[in-house]
Amino acid sequence: EDKVVQSPLSLVVHEGDTVTLNCSYEVTNFRSLLWYKQEKKAPTFLFMLTSSGIEKKSGRLSSILDKKELFSILNITATQTGDSAIYLCAVSNTGKLIFGQGTTLQVKP
Template sequence: EDKVVQSPLSLVVHEGDTVTLNCSYEVTNFRSLLWYKQEKKAPTFLFMLTSSGIEKKSGRLSSILDKKELFSILNITATQTGDSAIYLCAVGDNNDMRFGAGTRLTVKP
């Protein structure tokens, strides 16, 4: 059965901390892995990863994929209160996208 597992489910840090969010997956036909940030309503796209070992970076956020070990990490450095959100990992195969349960990140001042 295809599945996407994110960890931790919940994380509380203070501003300035660095966090690492994990996403592991098992799907029959892998096409891409995506990270989304969901604050109040619509998830917003962060990264799409298709190749192993190539880091995608946007400001304080970065992500990398390991297709051999079937996982991805999302790093956030120098966290800010505005980073508080649910971070969703989704894995697309040839038929649909499967989402993990998300990691709820809370950044305290």
């Protein structure tokens, strides 16, 4: 059965800390891995990764994929209170997205 597992399930940090969120997967017909941020509404897209070892960056966020070990990490540096959200990892195969259970990040002032 296809599955995506995220860890930790929840995380509390203080502003300025760096966090690393993990996503491992076992999915047939892997096409891509996506990261989303969700703040009380629909998920908003962060990154799509298809190739191993190529880091994608957007401001303080970065992500990388390891297709050999079947995992990805999402890094957030210099966290801010506005980073508080649920971070979802999803793997695309034959068209649908298979989501992990999400990591809830709380950034305290």
